[in-house]
Amino acid sequence: MSSTDLLPIGEVAKTSGISVSAVRYYEEIGVISSATRVGGKRRFDPATIGRVSFIRRAQEAGFSLEEIGTILDDETGIWRVLVDDKLIELTERKDRLETMISMLAEIRECGCGAVAACPLVTTS
Amino acid sequence: MSSTDLLPIGEVAKTSGISVSAVRYYEEIGVISSATRVGGKRRFDPATIGRVSFIRRAQEAGFSLEEIGTILDDETGIWRVLVDDKLIELTERKDRLETMISMLAEIRECGCGAVAACPLVTTS
DNA sequence: CTACGACCTCAAGCCAACTTGAGGTCAAGG
DNA sequence: CCTTGACCTCAAGTTGGCTTGAGGTCGTAG
Numbered sequence: 001m002s003s004t005d006l007l008p009i010g011e012v013a014k015t016s017g018i019s020v021s022a023v024r025y026y027e028e029i030g031v032i033s034s035a036t037r038v039g040g041k042r043r044f045d046p047a048t049i050g051r052v053s054f055i056r057r058a059q060e061a062g063f064s065l066e067e068i069g070t071i072l073d074d075e076t077g078i079w080r081v082l083v084d085d086k087l088i089e090l091t092e093r094k095d096r097l098e099t100m101i102s103m104l105a106e107i108r109e110c111g112c113g114a115v116a117a118c119p120l121v122t123t124s
Numbered sequence: 125m126s127s128t129d130l131l132p133i134g135e136v137a138k139t140s141g142i143s144v145s146a147v148r149y150y151e152e153i154g155v156i157s158s159a160t161r162v163g164g165k166r167r168f169d170p171a172t173i174g175r176v177s178f179i180r181r182a183q184e185a186g187f188s189l190e191e192i193g194t195i196l197d198d199e200t201g202i203w204r205v206l207v208d209d210k211l212i213e214l215t216e217r218k219d220r221l222e223t224m225i226s227m228l229a230e231i232r233e234c235g236c237g238a239v240a241a242c243p244l245v246t247t248s
Numbered sequence: 249c250t251a252c253g254a255c256c257t258c259a260a261g262c263c264a265a266c267t268t269g270a271g272g273t274c275a276a277g278g
Numbered sequence: 279c280c281t282t283g284a285c286c287t288c289a290a291g292t293t294g295g296c297t298t299g300a301g302g303t304c305g306t307a308g
Contacts, residue, residue: 145296149295164304188294
């Protein structure tokens with residue numbers, strides 16, 4: 001493992017599609033591990049890329065950075081419980097999303113001039 | 125329509141399950157219509173209840189209050205376009221959610237000690 | 249009389265997740 | 279030699295969606 005495979009912050013940012021400041025922020029709050037410094041500058045383990053990608057997808061799914069940190073770094077196996085809980089939550093969310101989608105589709109087709117006046121809205 | 129069927133703020137809050145301050149906030153930003161005042165106190169149209177319920181579900185689905193306001197009050201029919209866009213977005217979100225759900229389920233079962241070390245995370 | 253509860257206004261505070269700004273180091277290039 | 283660009287730190291600002299606090303008005307009940 002020569003130091004040449006360690007990435008500068010700009011590289012991490014670019015390849016994972018987030019800003020440099022966001023990478024620094026992630027490091028600061030500990031959701032990615034603290035980079036080694038070479039002449040004061042951060043050098044990241046390439047695995048950071050995968051980790052950031054996981055973080056983004058988890059955020060997409062509605063996890064907070066704190067939850068993500070907990071899940072990623074847990075050594076005790078408790079994370080499985082957290083994930084179970086989250087799976088339930090996500091499934092419920094998915095269901096509500098589906099309900100909303102079909103409701104919107106219905107409203108879309110109902111011929112109302114304005115949504116505010118639609119009986120599907122006022123009587124729910 | 126006697127003034128007796130107009131609701132005080134506490135009633136709106138209680139029956140729609142949100143706080144009094146949230147109702148005031150909604151009125152302030154215009155996402156529910158400004159209540160008439162009787163002796164300085166707000167009296168709301170009962171339809172507000174349905175509207176608030178729609179607002180909450182829309183928020184659940186990921187709409188911002190600004191978007192909700194736009195959709196609710198549009199008179200021009202443009203809201204159908206907005207809803208179309210949102211339907212696409214929601215569907216994409218639902219798909220990502222499903223992906224995340226199965227990924228988490230997979231990680232849950234993969235026998236790793238820690239998520240951070242799971243190849244499903246590091247190689248994505 | 250006074251205390252209570254429901255209401256009012258206006259300003260400020262809070263949280264997450266970042267971004268922005270000021271001010272500085274360092275190496276490479278024209 | 280001077281500029282440019284990538285990096286650094288630390289503090290403060292931003293946005294959305296509310297909540298909280300201070301200070302005040304009513305009307306009813308004890």
